[in-house]
Amino acid sequence: MPDKRPRGYQPDWQPRLHTLELLASIEAILDRYAGHLPISIRQAFYAAVSADVLPKTERAYKRLVEVLGMARRSGRIPWEVIRDDSGARAESPLAFAGPMAFRAAMYRAAESYRRDRQEGQPVRLELWCEAVGMVEQLARLAGPYSVPVFSGGGFDSLPGKRAAALRAARDPRGLCILHVGDLDPSGTHLPRALAEDVAAFAAAHGGRSELVRVAVTEAQVERYELPVAPTKATDRRSFTAAGTTQAEALPPDILAQLVQVAIEERRDTAVHEAVLQQEAVEREQLLSELER
Template identity: 35%
Template sequence: MSEITPSRKTGRPKGYIANYQPQTKTLALLDAVDMVLTEYREHWPLTIRHVFYRLVGAYGYPKDESFYSKLIDHIGNARRGRVIPFNAIRDDGVVTHRMDHFDDQNHFLRHVRVLGENYHRNMLANQNLHVEVWCEAAGMLSQLFKVSREFSVQAYSSGGFDSLTAKKDLADRICEIAKPTVILHLGDYDPSGKSVTVDLKRIPLTADQMFRYSLPTAAQEDRQPHRAMGG
């Protein structure tokens, strides 16, 4: 078998950056990022989008694609330079399917033992209502689930105008459960955030909340097909 070699050489270092020396402006940005990470330490890992919006709202950084792209690069380099802990940031770029395959019988028995040790009764099983919580921003799902799981409430994410398949799956699930259903929805105050096809109780974002907290609106360019700035 022939050796595997890189197809091309670039000046950008790979893996960890041993001598990471950011410029003065970058250091100032990373200091602000560190303050955001410290503020939200109990919610780690955060997405870069979470950090972006906090920098915009609390530290006056611009809400545009250019700054967001730079932030992605700087945070990536800072993680590789061991300035930002890897477990502080969540990258949601990999999707896979779970395989419950086992090396042998002992492996399976260990798996069953762990399942038993982590048994949790479904708190909705004997309730008259079925409850779900939905959010537009996929980056919110991890933090949202940390709260909802304590009540046996499943959390879902479906940004923008979700698929017909997702709507059909929701309808089938509600019919199978055969209970009156309450869906708590967290979404943007925009067309995709307000146009829903099921009865639900909207929590955020509402017009009253926008005025009460003086929330900034998305830049016009953010309303184009790219959704990274939309939450």
């Protein structure tokens, strides 16, 4: 039996009235978060749930996946505004079309020259998230502060935890890990295990580390009226919250605000401004040298 699902572009797509209404709501959501694009389908779904556009059911989520797929195939919604976290990642070898292309690349690199903006700060910061798909979004928030972003899903990422401990040991200021994860048994126990293991590894190498929960917390669920789901009956781990909430349920602008506040609370503004001034001077020096 032939597969009737759409393939390739679908410029002649004619959605029904109820689908058009859903698309209008999603487009309004994308406009609202224009400064935080791309967002994931899950984030768009939670925004639609909060706006009473969709019910919080797996069936409604699957429908949104299908509708957004067709909306992008048809050209109604731009491809670049939706982030598909399930997509494959690839690495391409660095190559140039010739010496002129190489020189142009060097000039572009000099234009974007940046010092380590954590230089001189009281503590070294890292931002960790439970979901791999959130790395790109969080990196845009943390990048201006030179704060690296890591995904730390799972209890068994021993190499990742030890690597963090070694980074902590190399820096006399110590390491502060800012953590973004789901509010559920895993999201509660995982950061605790992460904090304890990294601290133990770091201590063995003469370093120190701490972990700070940025999101999601019970207080944030109540304050921002985030959707909750019951805890799985099969999960026997201790969990005191009234229900579970995914990190992607936080509106992108609220998440950005929480991350920015967590970073800036641990930074010296005057030191940051001095590094930016030095960075600007050195950037001009590099560009002048390349122009000669």
